[in-house]
Amino acid sequence: MKRFFYAMTALCILAAAQAPVNASARDYIYIVGSSTVYPFSTTVAEQFGKAYGFKTPKVESTGTGGGFKLFCAGVGVEHPDISNASRAIKKSELETCAQNGVKEIVEVKIGFDGIVLANSKKAPVMQLSRKDIFMALASEIPDPKGGAGMVKNPFKTWKDVNPALPDVKIEVLGPPPTSGTRDAFLELAMEEGALEIASLKDLKKTDEKAFKKVAHSIREDGAWIDAGENDNLIVQKLLTNPNAVGVFGFSFLDQNTDKIQGAAVNGTTPTFETIAAQKYPLSRPLFFYVKKAHVGSIPGIPEFVKEFTEDKAWGPQGYLADKGLIPLPDAERASVRDAARAMKLLSMP
Numbered sequence: 001m002k003r004f005f006y007a008m009t010a011l012c013i014l015a016a017a018q019a020p021v022n023a024s025a026r027d028y029i030y031i032v033g034s035s036t037v038y039p040f041s042t043t044v045a046e047q048f049g050k051a052y053g054f055k056t057p058k059v060e061s062t063g064t065g066g067g068f069k070l071f072c073a074g075v076g077v078e079h080p081d082i083s084n085a086s087r088a089i090k091k092s093e094l095e096t097c098a099q100n101g102v103k104e105i106v107e108v109k110i111g112f113d114g115i116v117l118a119n120s121k122k123a124p125v126m127q128l129s130r131k132d133i134f135m136a137l138a139s140e141i142p143d144p145k146g147g148a149g150m151v152k153n154p155f156k157t158w159k160d161v162n163p164a165l166p167d168v169k170i171e172v173l174g175p176p177p178t179s180g181t182r183d184a185f186l187e188l189a190m191e192e193g194a195l196e197i198a199s200l201k202d203l204k205k206t207d208e209k210a211f212k213k214v215a216h217s218i219r220e221d222g223a224w225i226d227a228g229e230n231d232n233l234i235v236q237k238l239l240t241n242p243n244a245v246g247v248f249g250f251s252f253l254d255q256n257t258d259k260i261q262g263a264a265v266n267g268t269t270p271t272f273e274t275i276a277a278q279k280y281p282l283s284r285p286l287f288f289y290v291k292k293a294h295v296g297s298i299p300g301i302p303e304f305v306k307e308f309t310e311d312k313a314w315g316p317q318g319y320l321a322d323k324g325l326i327p328l329p330d331a332e333r334a335s336v337r338d339a340a341r342a343m344k345l346l347s348m349p
Contacts, residue, residue: 025077029057029300033067033084034180035229036113036249037286040320041084047319048307054300057082063229064180071289072097081294081301085287086113086180086249094349103348104292108305108340110314112326114250114275115185115282116262117172118235120242124166126158126263130281133265134193136161136170137224139217142199153219173227173234174218174247184284185247189265191215192281235260250275251324275326286325292343302341309337 031041038061049056062070064085071083072093079102089107097105117133119126135141136158140150158165175182194200194215204211218224227234231248235256238246245263250270253262262270266281274280288308295301307313314320316327327333 027299028055029082029298029304030080031057031059031082031084031288032062032070032080033060033082033288034064034086034286035061035175035231036086036181036251037084037110037288039251039255039323040110040286040325041082041288043320043323044304044308044313047313048300048304051307052300052303054303057300057304059084061229063176063178064183065178066229068093068096068289071291072100072102074100075102075291075293077298079291081291081298082304083289085289087183087284088287089289089346091349094346098348102291102293105346105348106290106292106305106340106343107346108288108290108308109328109332109336110286110288110308110325111320111328112275112278112283113286113324114270114280114326115181115188115247115284116250116253116270117245117247117265118238118253118260118262119245120238121259121261122242123168125261126165126245127267128165128263128265129162129196130189130193130266131196132158132162132165132193133189134197134215137172137219138190138194138214139219140214142197150214153221153223155223168243170223171241171244172224172247173237173244174224175231176226176228179229181247181249185282186216186218188282188284190218249324250326254324272321272324272326283326289346290340290343292345295343302343305340305343309340 038059042059045057045059064087067083068089071080073079117126117128136155138153141153143149143151155161155170157167157169159167200211200214231252234246234248235252238244238260253260268274268280270280275283290301312318314325314327321327328336
């Protein structure tokens with residue numbers, strides 16, 4: 001009898017482990033991730049709730065890296081169904097997903113965004129090069145006095161960096177290390193700015209690892225302030241401190257053009273048109289990722305993907321364009337839409 005009991009218990013445990021996500025445990029979609037994608041995702045969630053009769057999804061702004069950490073932790077109702085991202089998922093994150101049983105992932109590229117450096121309209125419009133950005137914010141820079149090697153960044157004001165810039169203290173409010181916006185800023189602004197300096201360009205050729213360390217190291221002496229994942233809070237701080245500069249996604253600038261303004265970078269101002277044409281140098285794609293194992297168990301996931309990929313949402317005249325999303329070109333948008341609705345899987349490492 002005891003053997004029978006133990007055998008039945010083992011079978012029950014095995015069945016539970018192999019069972020699909022229990023729909024009765026959660027009847028709404030759970031979304032985490034990028035603060036940049038957050039306003040787009042919440043808008044779609046509201047429209048989806050009205051149009052399809054499902055409960056409105058729960059959307060949390062955790063940052064891209066934080067979102068992937070939650071998303072990749074496992075399969076089951078305690079884990080998110082979708083992760084928003086302001087950069088593509090990394091190979092290391094896919095490996096973590098696979099190790100935790102998240103082996104079927106659908107990538108949906110939703111459009112483009114620009115990373116802006118913005119300040120209050122009470123202050124002058126900034127005209128920055130990527131070299132200016134690097135020299136203002138890097139932890140170490142080539143010795144400005146002409147000495148060999150790198151020195152701790154001595155610049156206190158923007159004018160110290162470039163005589164054409166304002167004589168105000170360097171104070172930049174930006175995203176934390178968990179943010180995809182931070183990752184993209186390091187690559188598009190800091191790294192590209194470092195490459196405009198001959199000695200660092202040479203360093204990349206001889207020691208790429210050392211170059212990356214220099215290019216991706218942000219000051220920790222108060223010139224850069226990690227301002228959390230709430231980009232709206234950064235906007236509010238810019239209004240109370242006209243000398244400060246904020247780093248965030250274009251959509252937050254687009255929604256606050258009466259209060260703040262974007263700096264021109266390498267001569268190009270961030271606008272819907274310059275980002276769509278890929279002329280603004282700090283532009284990047286945006287994504288969300290779907291956990292296919294939850295499809296069919298958590299109600300409404302295919303319908304949410306359908307709503308997000310309707311032209312009325314993400315198209316040139318869609319309601320997300322009104323929120324600042326820069327649409328994909330027509331042909332790419334059609335291709336992504338078809339792959340997303342077919343739940344085409346991302347290749348795993």
